[in-house]
Amino acid sequence: MKHTLSVLVEDESGALSRISGLFARRGFNIESLAVGPAEDAGSSRLTMVVEGDDHTLEQMTKQLNKLVNVLAVTDLSAIPSVERELMLLKVSAPPEQRSAILDLVQVFRAKVVDVADTALTLEVVGDPGKLVALEQVLQSYGILEIARTGKVALERASGVNTAYLKTTASDKRVPA
Incomplete structure (x- = not known):
């Protein structure tokens, strides 16, 4: 574990x-x-x-x-704690694929921090699962480089366990 x-x-x-x-x-x-x-x-x-x-x-x-x-x-x-990580990701982005990539990264709230003729450099902050998900989505476009900070975390002052809330909220959903 x-x-x-x-x-x-x-x-x-x-x-x-x-x-x-x-x-x-x-x-x-x-x-x-x-x-x-x-x-x-x-x-x-x-x-x-x-x-x-x-x-x-x-x-x-x-x-x-x-x-x-x-x-x-x-x-x-x-x-209960808050965990975040920062990732910089350089992805191959020829002009014909650039708009599709930009649409995808908006879902992850990633920022474009550098634009070149054939590549985009993105900055994304979030829990480690979010970063892995973005990396998987962009894999098919061609990831050129990745740099990650490693996890930083603090105990939640509120004491609210969001992982527990996610499981209880999904238990209360009404089947379609």
Whole structure:
């Protein structure tokens, strides 16, 4: 199972290196990693996507908490959270296909950030599933390059679990 961990650390030289080294030594793989300044001066937030069962996750969390620079570790997979990712995607777009591509990307609320004679560069922000869906739709046109940020996530202040709401809303639909 994939887990999204939010790790608050002191913004100090070598903190990221110690964390990634810890994971490498223990044989844990980091699937996605995004790092940036946090809400308090002098601290940074690492958002990591890691794979493992509950026992493995418990071990990862214990090892992280032992590091001096780590202030807090939260498993966002177990609580309501907001997750987003940014993707830049360059797609082949000859003039005869350009309008069809532009119609498609509007559905995903993607922005065109560069136009060339035979290509478009798109920017799209959303949950990782949205990005994968756009990538699949554009595959037939010819994807030239992709760059993704990795997931960033925060706990929902409202506590509302939108994944749960989606399942309950679909249960209440009246069959046609």
